[in-house]
Amino acid sequence: MIRIVRWTALLAAATLALTACGSDRGGGSDGTIRIAISSDSLATQLVRMAADLGKFSDEGLDVELTTSNGGAQAVTAMLSGNVQFAAAGAPEVITTNAKGRKVKALARLYSGLSGSVVLSKETAEKLGVRTDTPLEERVKAPDKPIEERLKDLDGLSVAFASATSSLKAPVISSAESVGAKVDPVYMKQENMPAAMTAGAIDALQASPPVSELAVLQAGGVMWIEGPTGQFPADHTPVSSSTLITTQEEIDKDPDTVRKIAAAITKTAQLVADDPDAAKANVRKRFADVDQKIFDAAWEANKGSFVQPRVTAEQFAHDITVLPAELATPDVRALDPKDLIVPDEFNPKDPAPKS
Structure with a gap:
């Protein structure tokens, strides 16, 4: 019954609005870096923590988060130039590249499967x-x-x-x-x-x-x-949410891409080193949830925020688990190494606490 009560309370909080941050710094045409996020679920919290806890601003970036109607819409917004980054699933990276549009996985936002x-x-x-x-x-x-x-x-x-x-x-x-x-x-x-x-x-x-x-x-x-x-x-894929950008964005503004990765690295490290601070931040977005219920939910999910590094091995596996309708010859011909950012942009998994 604890689980029932926990999710009943979470349901009441599911419609809470999530806000963005921002002023006038960054690499966008108006000084703002925009990230389209697939949903308001727990799978996107690493990016939201980075914004709320000042990790993007620490890198000199002004970031605005917008919520899309699913991962496909978030990636479409990115490909159309409305945003510079998108949070969506690994299949979006794979299928978009198979269609000839060069996008790269920049960070794993949530490891494991939530559905x-x-x-x-x-x-x-x-x-x-x-x-x-x-x-x-x-x-x-x-x-x-x-x-x-x-x-x-x-x-x-x-x-x-x-x-x-x-x-x-x-x-x-x-x-x-x-x-x-x-x-x-x-x-x-x-x-x-x-x-x-x-x-x-x-x-x-x-x-x-x-x-x-x-x-x-x-x-x-x-x-x-x-x-x-x-x-x-x-x-089963190895992640439920991935931060994505385009090759064009990497070529045009590598410094911003590098800073976004650094902010994600620092946020994942914070979750590992100071989970109470990370928990307190996420708690603000689920303020109506009973404390004991939220505590249980956090414990069940916090481990999914601390493996942001993307690897070719992850994508090699995720290609093999695609359903037949998506596993086209163009998909099978992809080199997993081409689906991730170069090492200089790749976030680091948190170092062990000393």
Whole structure:
């Protein structure tokens, strides 16, 4: 029940506005560096901490954060020149390069997978799953082999945030590995529970608190939990959020790119060295959450903010877990080393505390 209460409170805070910082310094045409972020979820907090805690301004940068309707929109804003950086999933880096647009992964903002699959009440009942059990049971995935749960997804319409969402690949490719075929539907995560209630989708794959909302308010049943590692490792990407920039931006303003990386490095180091300060900053954006509930949520997520360095090995793995529809010949021909920034721009993972 602690978990239920925790996410119930987080749901109440999910719509809190997140603010940007800024004055007149930086490398943009008007002195402002703009970063488009895919969502307001925990997966983006490393960038938000860097802004709030002065790590960007320490580098002489004036940064403005804007929230987009998913990673695809954030990358589109970057490619159109409206922003210099975007926070989105690794698949956005891979597929954009495969289409001939040179973008580079600059930092890993959140390591691990946050998304979970939730079945609608009607779908669960068709599969013989009880939906009249207590909430504490419905917010936990069933004690059933993962292969069987994946096979049960065959033919279901499953909502994802976008065609290239980092949360989509583990569902599609894992299902394909057991001979199941999922029918993807795309919509904003915040709209998924309502679509489930209306019977428009059979299931969804979303991050907290949306996944819990689908259980608590839409009557769904938790089916596969991403945060606890229930998806097969060989079908799971290594990160849920990546900071991206274009090769053009690197060539045009390498000093700013270098400073952004430095700010991310310092923020990750702060999380490692002074987690209480980092926690206090994130707490401001979830001010309505009960303290004990927030404490539990922070403990479960803080370790995902301290591995910002990007590597070719990460992308080599993430290419292998793409669903068949995205694993085109152009994708398979990519060299993972070409998907990340040169070492001079690459953030460093925090050094061990002395």
